[in-house]
Amino acid sequence: MSFSPLLQQLINALRCLPGVGPKSAQRMALHLLERERDNARQLAGALLQAVEQIGECQQCRTLSETPVCDICSDSERDAGLVCVLESPVDLLAIEQSGGFQGVYFVLKGHLSPIDGIGPEDLGIPQLLDRIEQGGIRELILATNPTVEGEATAHYITGQIAREDIRITRIAHGVPVGGELEFVDGGTLAHALAGRRVINRDVS
Amino acid sequence: MSFSPLLQQLINALRCLPGVGPKSAQRMALHLLERERDNARQLAGALLQAVEQIGECQQCRTLSETPVCDICSDSERDAGLVCVLESPVDLLAIEQSGGFQGVYFVLKGHLSPIDGIGPEDLGIPQLLDRIEQGGIRELILATNPTVEGEATAHYITGQIAREDIRITRIAHGVPVGGELEFVDGGTLAHALAGRRVINRDVS
Incomplete structure (x- = not known):
């Protein structure tokens, strides 16, 4: 037929x-x-x-129908705290979690020499320029916890010359509400390596 | 956000x-x-x-971008064998099974007095006209095996005055390849009631 x-x-x-x-499309x-x-x-x-x-925000490269997106142009957000993400979807996920008051920089991908995706395609020179201009206290590298995401975070870290910037990586560990039994080995290893003291103040 | x-x-x-x-739409x-x-x-x-x-076929009411659909205008199909269905999706399902050489009539719904859906909305007068004109040997009522589908099939049966037409209903029973264990009670009851002799010819 x-x-x-x-x-x-x-x-x-x-x-x-x-x-x-094919079946869903037909339906x-x-x-x-x-x-x-x-x-x-x-x-x-x-x-x-x-x-x-809908184009992209000149400052953070996320999807936006205005030249500068709502978040970048919001004076109540902390422009000194920049979270680097792989995709606008990740930005929405963080916004929906409601706990972040800084701004973003969206790479739209990760380094992948095999696919010909280099630092320029991810806007990394633009990010480094912004860092050089000063005003950024902390850069949170929140690329995905995959080989490519880690490599991208590592590359960005290596490119930053300024020493007055704190560079952080989001914590990897056991998801909140998850059961250890169902967590994969790699995550468990990260969760153990990243363990924190809870019975006294740590810096 | x-x-x-x-x-x-x-x-x-x-x-x-x-x-x-909402989540899939966002993605x-x-x-x-x-x-x-x-x-x-x-x-x-x-x-x-x-x-x-895309409108509907003048003869069978299925979705068609021509006034008469490909199936109705195909002279190799048996116009004396008409299968009555609730929806174009069902038509596609039967066509894809590959076993049917007759033509169709698509009701686009089932009788539902509560929703104000009467025989006219389903094109039943049009179907009865076609039957009155003659040339149809068998009418297969393949509405869904639901209360509404059964009621619709029952209504159509009651409206047909000619006695030279065989009116049949598709068989209900255990799906081919299914396991009895997972078949619901209603289907099992139908399958038992509709059992067929397999060790000698039956009419």
């Missing part, structure tokens, strides 16, 4: 969505055509508007 | 897709904007084209 050409085109197009395979296409034609039109409009108008 | 207005608009619009909740929106802008544009185009140009 082949679908009609337009239906097949819609099914193929829906497969660009993450986590959508989505039929659902939209059967019951949600108005919403499908709205979705098309929202996609076009977002693609045309 | 609130998203920028355009991003929020895209996330909301994506939620019209079946099975997509999809960011994925499209970060890595798949060209595909997002194509998806918008495919949505608009599909919504504008």
Whole structure:
């Protein structure tokens, strides 16, 4: 059975969505055509508007429809505390956790010489310029705890000449609410190595 | 944390897709904007084209971009054998099983007085007209094995005056490849009630 050409085109197009395979795409296409034609039109409009108008923040490189994003232009945020992330998704995750009052710098990826992704593609020179200009007290490297993320954090650390900046890496360990039994070995090893004294003040 | 207005608009619009909740919509929106802008544009185009140009087949009411769908206009299909379905998705499922050579009639729903869905909304008068015109040997009622689907099948049966038409209902029973242990009681009861002799010819 082949679908009609337009239906097949819609099914193929829906497969660009993450986590959508051939079966889900088919279900989505039929659902939209059967019951949600108005919403499908709205979705098309929202996609076009977002693609045309959302660019990146000049300062932190996250997705933004204004030249400087809301966070970078918020005077109540601590511009001396910069958290370096791999992706805008990570930025949202941290914002939603609600515990961070600094600003961000989004690399949009990690170093990957095999794929031809070097420091320039990640905006690292731009980050280093910002650091050179002064005003940053602490740089939190919150790249992913993967080989590539660690390598990227390591590279950035090596490039920073100023000695008045604290460079930190987010803690790796057992997730809060998780059970040790289900935590992988690498994480457990990190959690043990990164153990903290809790019965007296430590610096 | 609130998203920028355009991003929020895209996330909301994506939620019209079946099975997509707030978290998936967020992931999809960011994925499209970060890595798949060209595909997002194509998806918008495919949505608009599909919504504008895909209508329904005049004969069987399934989704079609031509006045009469490929199946209804295929002279090799047996127009005397009509399978009545609730939705175009069911039509695709049967076509993909590859075992059916007849044609279809798609109700697009089931009788549901509570929601104000009566026979006219399901095109039942149109189906009865087609039956009155003659040429149909067998009508297979393949509405879903739910209370509403059964009621719809029952209603259609009651409306057919001609006695030269065989009216059949698809078999309910244990799915092929399934294990009895995991089959629900209702299905098992149907499977037992619908048992067939296998050691001699039966009519």
